[in-house]
Amino acid sequence: VVESRGGIMDSIQRFSNLPTYLPASPHISNADIFFFLKEANQDIMRNSSLQSRVDSFFIYKAHQPPPPVLNATYGPFSVEQPVPLDLMLTSASFGFTNKFTFNWKLKSHIINSSIYSNKPKIQTLFYIAGKDWDDYDSEEMLPCVKMFAFLESREVVASCRLTGHLGLCVVELELSPSWFSSPPPLFSEETTSLEGITVELFYKIYAVDGECSPEDAKWENNIHAGEENEHQALSAMERIGSIVVYPNQDKLKQSSLRVDENIIIHLPLSPVREGDIVTFHVFLADYSLADQFVLR
Structure with a gap:
């Protein structure tokens, strides 16, 4: 294993006959629908190791029991581990995963x-x-x-x-x-x-x-x-x-001022003093066909 901050492409080309990542095959069982994801602009060195490998996955639909299980095989070897509930898109913290799909x-x-x-x-x-x-x-x-x-x-x-x-x-x-x-x-x-x-x-x-x-x-x-x-x-x-x-x-009754056939403005009836913050509500008439307007 060679670690270098420069010449990455040269190293890959030089040892192109060797795998640049751990050739393990991941799989998810006990899940109806799931996806393995590939990140956009993923770092080329992220999986350039024969000791470890990182894969992203998304379980869209699954039931319990049993929980989804992540399985990885490498030649004659295999390992598996249940997916922790806290990683699932669910309300697991409320304790209802035995009745609902994981992603509810x-x-x-x-x-x-x-x-x-x-x-x-x-x-x-x-x-x-x-x-x-x-x-x-x-x-x-x-x-x-x-x-x-x-x-x-x-x-x-x-x-x-x-x-x-x-x-x-x-x-x-x-x-x-x-x-x-x-x-x-x-x-x-x-x-x-x-x-x-x-x-x-x-x-x-x-x-x-x-x-x-x-x-x-x-x-x-x-x-x-x-x-x-x-x-x-x-x-x-x-x-x-x-x-x-x-x-x-x-106390908030307002009067209506029709600007034209499309625009109606609601004005507060109470007196306005200098420095007050006043809100004017702008409405489109019910029968208006206008899809945009300019407020000046």
């Missing part, structure tokens, strides 16, 4: 990313992506989803259970009106504007002895306070995103 994921969609303090209701759609629905059993118990909304040290929780052939559910929770009843620190004179405040959303999935308890299938709202609860929850959850809570909708 729980995805979320916030239905309304902007709400108002007089109607502080949050709705999020959860659904499963990547599951092998050909093997779906109508009696299969899908896991529960619990969503957490955090505002500073305050927390509200709601749950639902994934159901049906699409494996989906909607979590709905309502923020406590007391969160917005007193101006400090949530809605002060400065924050009572169109900027609103941000509420962070997180989720986790769970089951009790493999099944959701009956009370978890219903809406539940639990108000907690204290930074300790928040830190404990954040450490074991996945982030969904955030929503913005604006002041009372009645």
Whole structure:
């Protein structure tokens, strides 16, 4: 084995009759669909050794048990090793890989990313992506989803259970009106504007002895306070995103100004003082056929 920082091509040509990489043959078993990948612009020296070899692979679809196994053969020799769960594209950390394909994921969609303090209701759609629905059993118990909304040290929780052939559910929770009843620190004179405040959303999935308890299938709202609860929850959850809570909708009434047959601008009715930040909403008319416009 010769190591050199220069003359790489000369060395390869000089020993062209010898293999410049370990001629082992990799294979993956216990996987329905998998791919061995070749990196673009891969370093020519990466696999120029007879002692080691690096290959990239992607397991697109697999079931458990048993887990996928990586096997490598070299002449009469062979070695194999199960693929660790933490390398799979799955929610393995939640402990449901015995019921789902390895690459299944729980995805979320916030239905309304902007709400108002007089109607502080949050709705999020959860659904499963990547599951092998050909093997779906109508009696299969899908896991529960619990969503957490955090505002500073305050927390509200709601749950639902994934159901049906699409494996989906909607979590709905309502923020406590007391969160917005007193101006400090949530809605002060400065924050009572169109900027609103941000509420962070997180989720986790769970089951009790493999099944959701009956009370978890219903809406539940639990108000907690204290930074300790928040830190404990954040450490074991996945982030969904955030929503913005604006002041009372009645305080944000706007007037409409039609610029032409295509463009409509909404203006705030409240007086604007010098130095204020003002937001103007620009809309296309429902019947407009314009696909672009210039705003000056």
